Amino acid sequence: xxxxxxxxxxxxxxxxxxxxxxxxxxxxxxxxxxxxxxxxxxxxxxxxxxxxxxxxxxxxxxxxxxxxxxxxxxxxxxxxxxxxxxxxxxxxxxxxxxxxxxxxxxxxxxxxxxxxxxxxxxxxxxxxxxxxxxxxxxxxxxxxxxxxxxxxxxxxxxxxxxxxxxxxxxxxxxxxxxxxxxxxxxxxxxxxxxxxxxxxxxxxxxxxxxxxxxxxxxxxxxxxxxxxxxxxxxxxxxxxxxxxxxxxxxxxxxxxxxxxxxxxxxxxxxxxxxxxxxxxxxxxxxxxxxxxxxxxxxxxxxxxxxxxxxxxxxxxxxxxxxxxxxxxxxxxxxxxxxxxxxxxxxxxxxxxxxxxxxxxxxxxxxxxxxxxxxxxxxxxxxxxxxxxxxxxxxxxxxxxxxxxxxxxxxxxxxxxxxxxxxxxxxxxxxxxxxxxxxxxxxxxxxxxxxxxxxxxxxxxxxxxxxxxxxxxxxxxx
RNA sequence: GCACGAGUGGCAGAGCAGCUAUGCAAUGGACUGCAGAUCCAUGUACCCGGGUGCAAAUCCCGGCUCGUGCUCCA
Numbered sequence: 001x002x003x004x005x006x007x008x009x010x011x012x013x014x015x016x017x018x019x020x021x022x023x024x025x026x027x028x029x030x031x032x033x034x035x036x037x038x039x040x041x042x043x044x045x046x047x048x049x050x051x052x053x054x055x056x057x058x059x060x061x062x063x064x065x066x067x068x069x070x071x072x073x074x075x076x077x078x079x080x081x082x083x084x085x086x087x088x089x090x091x092x093x094x095x096x097x098x099x100x101x102x103x104x105x106x107x108x109x110x111x112x113x114x115x116x117x118x119x120x121x122x123x124x125x126x127x128x129x130x131x132x133x134x135x136x137x138x139x140x141x142x143x144x145x146x147x148x149x150x151x152x153x154x155x156x157x158x159x160x161x162x163x164x165x166x167x168x169x170x171x172x173x174x175x176x177x178x179x180x181x182x183x184x185x186x187x188x189x190x191x192x193x194x195x196x197x198x199x200x201x202x203x204x205x206x207x208x209x210x211x212x213x214x215x216x217x218x219x220x221x222x223x224x225x226x227x228x229x230x231x232x233x234x235x236x237x238x239x240x241x242x243x244x245x246x247x248x249x250x251x252x253x254x255x256x257x258x259x260x261x262x263x264x265x266x267x268x269x270x271x272x273x274x275x276x277x278x279x280x281x282x283x284x285x286x287x288x289x290x291x292x293x294x295x296x297x298x299x300x301x302x303x304x305x306x307x308x309x310x311x312x313x314x315x316x317x318x319x320x321x322x323x324x325x326x327x328x329x330x331x332x333x334x335x336x337x338x339x340x341x342x343x344x345x346x347x348x349x350x351x352x353x354x355x356x357x358x359x360x361x362x363x364x365x366x367x368x369x370x371x372x373x374x375x376x377x378x379x380x381x382x383x384x385x386x387x388x389x390x391x392x393x394x395x396x397x398x399x400x401x402x403x404x405x406x407x408x409x410x411x412x413x414x415x416x417x418x419x420x421x422x423x424x425x426x427x428x429x430x431x432x433x434x435x436x437x438x439x440x441x442x443x444x445x446x447x448x449x450x451x452x453x454x455x456x457x458x459x460x461x462x463x464x465x466x467x468x469x470x471x472x473x474x475x476x477x
Numbered sequence: 478g479c480a481c482g483a484g485u486g487g488c489a490g491a492g493c494a495g496c497u498a499u500g501c502a503a504u505g506g507a508c509u510g511c512a513g514a515u516c517c518a519u520g521u522a523c524c525c526g527g528g529u530g531c532a533a534a535u536c537c538c539g540g541c542u543c544g545u546g547c548u549c550c551a
Contacts, residue, residue, distance in 0.1 A: 008481095011481090028551090029551075030551085031551070032549090032550085032551095037551095038551085039551095040550085040551045041551055042551090043551070044551040045551085047551095072549090073549080074549075074550095154480085156481095157480060157481070157546065157547075158479090158480050158481065159479075159480055159481095159546085159547065160479085160480090162479095163478090163479050163480075163547075209549085230551065231550075231551030232481090232482090232545075232546080232551085233545080233546075233549095233550055233551065234550080234551070235481090235546075236480095236546065236547065237547090237548090238550090261551095262551070263482090263545090264544095264545070264550095264551075265551085266544075266545090269543080269544075270544080270545095271544080271545065271550095273550080274550095300489080300490075301489095301490070301491090302491085304482090305482090305483085305490095306482090306483085306544070306545080308489080308490095312488070312489070312501095313489065313490095315501095316488090316489060316490095316500080316501065317489095319500090319501075320500070320501090323500095356491095362491085364490070364491055364492095364499095365491065365492085365498090365499095367490095367491095367499080367500090368490095368491070368498065368499045368500085369499090371499055371500060372499070372500095375499095375500090378516090379515075379516065381515095382514080382515050382516075383515090383516085443510075446510070448510055448511070451510085451511090452510095452511075452512085455512080464513075464514090465512090465513080466512090466513055466514055466515095467508095467509065467510095467511090467512085467513080467514095468508085468509090468514080468515090469508070469509090473514095475514095
C-alpha cells in the first residue's frame, strides 16, 4: 500500500509520488538556538523523526536535512547580554538540543546545515533574485518584491494580498525602512554598528530570516525536492517567503512537492508562549516525566493536530509508556524476542498499524494497536503458563513500538536497568524474605493486625507486597 | 474582520458513509482475610438546524462555540 501524505499547499492528502523512484528528499526548518529547547521543538523533531522512520521502513532511501539558524536578532541579543560571541550562544544551545533529542530517541538527521556556513550560497541566491528583477536594494538591505510574483501570495495560508494589506494597520511604519511595500521581505540586512556581519555586493550584513532555508534546501536537496516540513506557525510568512524565493530564483514551480506542517502545543487550551507564562522547556518536562514518556505524549495525537499539554495528559502518557516498557522488559528478559510473522493475530495488528501509518503517518492509530498488544502481553505474562508465544509478541513490540515509534529504550539499557533493579532487590532480599515469612506466620494464624503492620513496614522500605494464588510476591515500588 | 483547523461518551483521544475504536476512570464479577496487581464482563457518545443517500460522527448547506494564523515563533 502506498504512503499518502497531506500537502498544505494543495490542502489534500495524496499518494507520495517521489521525484526519484524510491528516494525522498526532506527538509525541515529547525530551531534558532538562542534559548533552551522547548516542548514545541520536541513535538516537531519527534513528528518528523517518525515520518522519516516510517518512510525508511517502507523502503525509501531518505535524505533528511534540518537546519540551525545560528545567526539572528535573538541570538545577538542573548550574546550581548552575556557578553560573549553569538556563536558561543548558538553552539551551547545546539549541544543542549542534541542532548535532549537523543534522550527522546530522536534519530539524527543526515545533515544539520547552519546559516553561518551557507553565506556564499545565500549571496548567490540573492544576486540571482536581483538579476531576475524580483529583488531590489533599499537603504538598509535587499528586499524581495512581492508584486513581481503576486500569484504566489497565499499559497499556504489562503490569504490574499489585499487581506494582508488591510490587516497591516499601523505596523507598516515600523517595518524595514527601505521597503517599497510593507509585504516585501528582507533578503539581506545591512549591519548596524557592532553587529556580526559578512561581506556582500550590497555591503556587509547578514541574511534575512527566510532566505537561509531556500539556500540550504537548494544546496542539499537540489532544485526540486519532495517534502518540506516545519511547524504550522511557519506557514506564513516564512514558508510562503520560501516559495517566492526558491521558485523565482530557480524559474520553475513547484520546488517543493509536499509541504507538511506539524501542529502546535497548547497548554490549557492555548498556544504555549513565553508571554502567557505557560511555557515548558524540554528539561522542565523531564523534571516531571522520563524522556520517552514525553515522546509518547507527543505522538499520542496525529502530527497535524494540536497537542494538549497538561497534567492529565502527562499522567496518562506516563502510565501508558510505563506499562509498555514494563511488559516489554519482562517479556524480553523471560522469553527473549522472536519473529512474529507466523502469528495471524500479530500480522493483522501489524496490518492495521501500517494502514494507519501509510495514511499520513497516523501515530494515534499505531498507538492503539501497540496498546492492545501490550494488553495481550500483560495477560500472557500473568497467566500461569506463558509460552513461547510471548517471544513473538516481544518481537512485534520491538519492531513497531521500538523501531517505528521509537518508544522503547534500547535492549542494552533495558538489560542494565533490570540488572540494577535486580541488585537493589538482592541487597534487601534477605531482610524482606524474613519479614514476609513472619507475615505469613501471622496470616496463618489469622492475625491480620500483625500481618498488615508488617506490610506497612515493608511499604516504608519501598517494597510492595502482592499476595497471589501461589503466595506473596514483592517488588520495589 | 479575513484565512485555516477543530467541536465525539466522566476524562484523554481515534474513526470520516453501513461492521466493538483504544486507554484511563466507573460499575459488576473472578482471585483475595483485606489491600494491591491481573483478568473477564457491562454501561454511558458523536455542537445545533436543514439537505442528499437504503444507510451520516462520517458527505452538502446554514448557524453556534473554541483554537491557531494575519508580527518573532517548532
